[in-house]
Amino acid sequence: MSDxxxxxxxxxxEGVRFLFSNGGPNVIMIAVACVxxxxxxxxGVEPLLLLPIGFGCLLVNLPLSEVMQADGVLKTxxxxxxxxxxxxxxxxxGIGSMTDFSPLLANPRLLLFGAAGQLGIFITLLLALxxxxxxxxxxxxxxIGACDGPTVIYxxxxxxxxxxxxxxxxxxLAVAAYSYMAxxxxxxxxxxxxxxxxxxxxxxxxxxKGKISKAALIAFPIVVTVITGIVAPKGLPLMGMIMxxxxxxxxxxxxxxxxxxxxEIANISTLFxxxxxxxxxxxxxxxxxxxxxxxxxxxxxxxxxxxxGILLGKLWYLLSGGKVNPxxxxxxxxxxxxxARLVQNEGQRWNKHNYLLMHAMAANTxxxxxxxxxxxxxxxxxxxxxxx
Amino acid sequence: xxxxxxxxxxxxxxxxxxxLATLFLITIVIRLLCAFFPVRPDDKEEKK
Numbered sequence: 001m002s003d004x005x006x007x008x009x010x011x012x013x014e015g016v017r018f019l020f021s022n023g024g025p026n027v028i029m030i031a032v033a034c035v036x037x038x039x040x041x042x043x044g045v046e047p048l049l050l051l052p053i054g055f056g057c058l059l060v061n062l063p064l065s066e067v068m069q070a071d072g073v074l075k076t077x078x079x080x081x082x083x084x085x086x087x088x089x090x091x092x093x094g095i096g097s098m099t100d101f102s103p104l105l106a107n108p109r110l111l112l113f114g115a116a117g118q119l120g121i122f123i124t125l126l127l128a129l130x131x132x133x134x135x136x137x138x139x140x141x142x143x144i145g146a147c148d149g150p151t152v153i154y155x156x157x158x159x160x161x162x163x164x165x166x167x168x169x170x171x172x173l174a175v176a177a178y179s180y181m182a183x184x185x186x187x188x189x190x191x192x193x194x195x196x197x198x199x200x201x202x203x204x205x206x207x208x209k210g211k212i213s214k215a216a217l218i219a220f221p222i223v224v225t226v227i228t229g230i231v232a233p234k235g236l237p238l239m240g241m242i243m244x245x246x247x248x249x250x251x252x253x254x255x256x257x258x259x260x261x262x263x264e265i266a267n268i269s270t271l272f273x274x275x276x277x278x279x280x281x282x283x284x285x286x287x288x289x290x291x292x293x294x295x296x297x298x299x300x301x302x303x304x305x306x307x308x309g310i311l312l313g314k315l316w317y318l319l320s321g322g323k324v325n326p327x328x329x330x331x332x333x334x335x336x337x338x339x340a341r342l343v344q345n346e347g348q349r350w351n352k353h354n355y356l357l358m359h360a361m362a363a364n365t366x367x368x369x370x371x372x373x374x375x376x377x378x379x380x381x382x383x384x385x386x387x388x
Numbered sequence: 389x390x391x392x393x394x395x396x397x398x399x400x401x402x403x404x405x406x407x408l409a410t411l412f413l414i415t416i417v418i419r420l421l422c423a424f425f426p427v428r429p430d431d432k433e434e435k436k
Contacts, residue, residue, distance in 0.1 A: 215425035
């Protein structure tokens, strides 16, 4: 009898025994989860993502947790929506229905900033290869330069599904991507000031002229989907889902679907995606030298994105005889609408009569299209090179 | 050059060039769309 009671009590304290014997990495990751909670709750840093990711991280790192084992709740969520890339794509439907492309259609040349803002992806790819990452790992790390969490998860998880990168790396990449997206207001302004002169920052740009017809707004998502399908079919699910969301919004005939995409679908997918990604952050697998390098390279990627956009802006400033404010180039990344607001604020800081918002919104939506297009082209190139 | 360097440079040149070229193509398509579908009076009324 007493033996049975002692055995039962021993089972209750097995978790504590595990923590003291070899639970060091788990304790560190529980602390990381607490930092994510603090950032989300006290600092308002991407709470929609960091809160569920942090909780998933907490759940998987508690001693003897079974949430990521076969039939565990987080493993089930992972297999249901991350392993097959479903959740990032559903989030893209929501993003598409939240995005207004009319500033871009009013000023289409600003779409080129969306291309320059992807420079970080490709330079980071080179750096990651130089640091010894495998081709698939390097592409996944470089995708952080897309400034777009779902794209990073989509690309990296594709490789994780083929056992080309460790599953834990998907979690590290996702957290790095979302963290740096939240840190765009900290990262970008110093680069803007460093690379531009006061005279350039003070340039006033006139408001875009001309309204956009509803027919053009409706045709736009279809045309972009078709072009992506022809040029980079491997990335068609990414672009197709964004454009589907936008198509539902601009047609105006399915307000319930558009609203569901923007709210219920995006919210539920975000919650499940966050929890499942947090579930990949088990201490022993997550705490590696590669994870630290992923965070370092992610910062490099977003910095070079900003540099690329501003340099194109400076070139444009020269070619246009000083009519284009180079700051607008910094909005050519996918962090929407944060990057556009930053450009507006920075422009007004140097010239109170400067209203760059509509131009920056055009560049920013261009950045959204550009980031997805860059990822799509990368995947198609990998297929062409026989890597996937 | 080793295989990894060739891979990286190929991705840089073709990837960045492809992204730029595709987005340039889309800017042309946008201009065509706006030319084919100009704002009509009922569009303006709808906005009001």
